[in-house]
Amino acid sequence: xxxxxxxxxxxxxxxxxxxxxxxxxxxxxxxxxxxxxxxxxxxxxxxxxxxxxxxxxxxxxxxxxxxxxxxxxxxxxxxxxxxxxxxxxxxxxxxxxxxxxxxxxxxxxx
Amino acid sequence: xxxxxxxxxxxxxxxxxxxxxxxxxxxxxxxxxxxxxxxxxxxxxxxxxxxxxxxxxxxxxxxxxxxxxxxxxxxxxxxxxxxxxxxxxxxxxxxxxxxxxxxxxxxxxx
Numbered sequence: 001x002x003x004x005x006x007x008x009x010x011x012x013x014x015x016x017x018x019x020x021x022x023x024x025x026x027x028x029x030x031x032x033x034x035x036x037x038x039x040x041x042x043x044x045x046x047x048x049x050x051x052x053x054x055x056x057x058x059x060x061x062x063x064x065x066x067x068x069x070x071x072x073x074x075x076x077x078x079x080x081x082x083x084x085x086x087x088x089x090x091x092x093x094x095x096x097x098x099x100x101x102x103x104x105x106x107x108x109x110x
Numbered sequence: 111x112x113x114x115x116x117x118x119x120x121x122x123x124x125x126x127x128x129x130x131x132x133x134x135x136x137x138x139x140x141x142x143x144x145x146x147x148x149x150x151x152x153x154x155x156x157x158x159x160x161x162x163x164x165x166x167x168x169x170x171x172x173x174x175x176x177x178x179x180x181x182x183x184x185x186x187x188x189x190x191x192x193x194x195x196x197x198x199x200x201x202x203x204x205x206x207x208x209x210x211x212x213x214x215x216x217x218x219x220x
Contacts, residue, residue: 004153032207043200043211044154088153092207096142096161097169102153 003027004091006101014109019076021104023089026070032092033065035074037085038103044088048074079108112137116201116212123219129174129188131215133201136182141203143184145176146211148198160184191219 006023013019021035032051036044050056050063050072062075072091076083086103093099116133123129135141142161146154156169158176166176173192177185184201196219201212 034208041216043214046208046210049208090209096159096167097156098144098204098207098209099156100146100154 003093003099004089004101006087006089006104008102008104010105010107012107012109013079015079015081017079019079019083019106019108021074021076021087021089021106023072023074023091023101024070025072025089025091025093025099027091027093027099028067028070030070030091030093033063033072034090034098035061035063035072036088036090036100038088039085076106079106081108081110084108112203112210114201114203114210114212116215118215119213120216121218123191123217125193125219126190129186129191129195129217131186131199131201131217133184133186133212134182135184135203138182138203138205140181141205142209143178144202144204144209145184145186146200146202148200150197154200158186193219195219 004025035048037047038044048063050065056063060077064073084107086105088103089101090098113136144159145157148154160166160178174188199215202209
């Protein structure tokens with residue numbers, strides 16, 4: 001079983017809609033969870049961190065964490081063409097390492 | 111503020127040739143340092159991480175090696191490249207849990 005699993009996509013949403021991305025992880029002891037955005041040909045950029053169960057909002061982005069279900073999600077509200085990218089879910093299984101999912105590619109249609 | 115420099119941005123190397131990729135971090139002390147590889151259309155694979163000078167942990171046995179000769183310098187090396195070493199190599203740093211990436215090196219082995 002992979003440590004971090006994401007829907008591979010691609011996920012196509014119309015401009016202005018909500019994009020919903022899901023991620024599950026296998027290590028129940030994980031304490032830190034992240035979402036990175038990666039534009040084609042570029043390096044990943046951290047967009048959200050979440051450490052506690054519940055929701056965390058930052059602008060148009062909302063991260064949701066449910067440790068009991070080992071589930072992390074990212075909502076992108078009012079999706080814009082500039083949100084078209086691959087979104088990587090990352091989890092800290094221990095103090096030093098980050099494990100990444102394979103990513104979900106999002107395309108926002110104008 | 112902290113910055114991370116990684117070079118070169120692109121590299122084309124023949125099979126069997128050596129490799130040296132360098133990464134330096136500014137604006138922080140004793141960071142955790144990481145080398146990741148991303149194959150085309152795939153997620154990030156952790157290759158090496160370091161929590162201090164001279165301390166290297168390897169995640170995947172292969173023909174690559176890493177060194178940390180100074181606190182904020184991390185080097186990825188190979189004596190003889192294989193075709194399968196092609197990919198996007200990313201250096202990252204962290205102080206606690208969040209990791210931040212350099213611009214990456216796109217390596218093509220021909």
